[in-house]
Amino acid sequence: MPAIADWIQGPEWAVAVTVAAYAAALLLRNKFKWMHPLFTGAAAVILFLTFTDISYEDYRIGGDLILFMLGPATVALGVPLYKHSQRLRRHIPGILAGVMAGSVVSIAGAWLLASVSGLSTAILYSMIPKSVTAAVSVPLSEQLGGIPELTAVLTVLTGLIGSMFGPMVLKLFGIRRDLAIGVAVGTASHGIGTARLVNDSEWQASVSALSMSLSCIITPIFILPLYWLI
């Protein structure tokens, strides 16, 4: 049925469905505060693909167009960074120490948990760099001997977990200060976590943006010793 396949090959339907799902998810969030727009929006798109039996590869034609906007959006995080630069500078030692602690726990924790859970070494290596943004975690996984495609998925899921539950978990354990929340969410769940904090507080988001950038530099350095170990 070539007539039906024609529009599927274009990006328009996927862009429309994604933006509509996001808009609907925002409306839902306004009604129910605990609903995370990224989770509900993506779940709606996945349901749509399942019901219409359209493959993920066809969806990606339009999905990639939306992903492109991540570039200018990440650059735009420079605005909160600039606005809060005076205050950020005063907290550099705390931010740096937090990111370093987080990187170590992230590498060691993923290793430990994946071994304890009896996962294969390929999955284990794919899991180690998952807290740092995908542009860094995917090549790191490749060098370690992991599966890059799997690391991409695990990185996004890690971001989603931190973005959905990060601030709540931190508050549960008595971590309520804006600075600590920003450093923790940025280090544990990169851009996806930062994208959530943007809606909570601009100061938290600027700390998170700086932490995720520092993590891009620090995590690869801390992973270096692993090359001799494995």
Place this chain on the structure above:
Amino acid sequence: MLGLAILLMFQFAGILLKEWLSLPIPANVIGMLLFTCSLFFGWVKLQWVEGAATFLIRHMMLFFLPYVVGTLVLSRYVETNKLLAVAFSLVASTIAVLLATGWVAKLLERKEAEANAGDR
């Protein structure tokens, strides 16, 4: 529109710089750091970019949405009986990172506050 043009320019500058110097940092992050410096040195005025930047940042989650949809291919790489173990490792290690980072940052913030009392 000027704002969006500037942001796109810095994204491209990030890509160029990454390629020329073969930096291991993501191009978008390089672009962000360059852009922050340019605001700092006054090469870019805040009012030129604020509108576009505010809009893009507020809806940043939309731009991540296709990535989250992409996680539905997880089952291609992990056998079904291992999915629970992967989920457990993901959640537990993410919480561990959150708490370790948060605690250290909180501890140092308190120490800093004590060192220069009254300074907030």
